[in-house]
Amino acid sequence: MEFPPSLAAPLAVVPIPVVEAAVRLMFRSLLKRHPALFERLGEHKGKRYGFRPVDLPLVFLVEPARPAVSVMRKPADVAADAVVEGPLFLLLALLEGRSDADALFFSRALTVTGDMEAMLALRNALDGCEIDLPRDLGASAGALAPLVSRAAEAIRRRALAGENAAWN
Secondary structure (H helix, E strand, O other): OOOOHHHHHHHHOOOHHHHHHHHHHHHHHHHHHOOOOHHHHHHHOOOOEEEEEOOOOEEEEEEOOOOEEEEEEOOOOOOOOEEEEEOHHHHHHHHHOOOOHHHHHHOOOOEEEEOHHHHHHHHHHHHOOOOOHHHHHHHOOHHHHHHHHHHHHHHHHHHHOOOOOOOO
């Protein structure tokens, strides 16, 4: 399922520092709950990983060695060792280990370019982390944790339901 265009459109005008601040907050929260994630990359920890959601006007660059995440507007060409491109919800499902990366790659739902060995190392590192975005994001929301977790779970459920799920 693609991210709703009506929700993606505002991201084309929201200042990058605002988007980046929100993304970095989520990134730090995720690393706090899964501190060994990047250590599992071994020799590939120094690589730069690009993520290009086809349904957002944004590109994300993750640098595990620092650890850092940057956000750019499309059509930015990220200087990354490995890049994966696909619908946002599919990329997030991969992050959580809810989708078969090999099947998605061979069905062409995802496009991977660059250092395939580095991308495979990242996939293997993610597979062993048991990331659960609603739980993990909720844990960092303080008093709003139940609300954040429920909202994120509803979004994930709707996104994974497929093309027939209505967003309005």
